[in-house]
Amino acid sequence: MGRDWKRLAEAIKDARQALRLTQVDLASAAGVSESTIQNLEAGESRSRIPTSLPRVERALNWREGSAQAVLEGGEPTPSHDDDTDRAGTVTELPLRIVQELADGPLLDTTVLDLTPLGSDARMIVVVKGKPDASPEQIRKDLLAWAAAQRHLENLGGSEDQSPSASEA
Template identity: 65%
Template sequence: MGRDWKHLADTIEAARETKNLTQVALAEKAGVSESTIQNLESGQERKRVPASLHKIERALGWKPGSGERVLEGGEPEEQQEETAAPPSDLPLRIVHELQDGPLLDATVVDLTPFGSDARMIVVVKGAPDASPEQIRADLLAWAKAQRHMQNIPTGDEPDEKAN
């Protein structure tokens, strides 16, 4: 039996829509281009499985290997959401924020380029009663903030204003 690219396309699209994500929002969450999502959702036959499929699996909350399973005619396996309590050494206001509203995204920022061995953890939470439209808007705002953060000078670059 060959790979069922149409089944993969339909499954990705359905999962994306269930999570109220646009193609753009899914692409940003997965760290791939919008055209990657569009191509996969087109169902077009391919010779190889794209390397980006594992990123899309993760962004959709699927267990690793789910994309291949779908290509073989199966269904994706959902990751079990972790319901562990936040570490007790966090400030109470942070614990409270972590418990309130749906988790939209999280990332770890390596601060080495800024001269530190520390890491910054960013958790993006939505409002508890957010509509799908608000969640989409929140994810797009987070993507914009991420792009802005990636463009912050490290201090190692020459200051063009000083010249």
């Protein structure tokens, strides 16, 4: 049986859309041209595997060789071997989150303990601004974040029943 390029095209397109990426976004994440992504998603038969395919696999969070598996009738395998990629980015995060983290200035971060809500988990909040935000817009964004943060911190109980007040 030959390579099923149409099947690979659909798998790439489906994975890209699941990550809520445009072809331009995926091309940027993979370090390839937009036309490379367009050609792969067109599903035209080829005699050789494109040299750019491993970069596209990584950008889609697929394990190396997944594209070959799809071409042969299999399924792509999610990449969970390493916690970080070569750039130090956490690969367990969806690519759309990694992309959001790369856009705009970092305004603030916080880690919220969910113990008051009956969980041992933590919530990590990253506040990013628009890339071209004015100082006034950043100030407004920080004020909005401060208000939202107060609400998040009070979800575990009323203000007079905060963990520090109940421990007293």
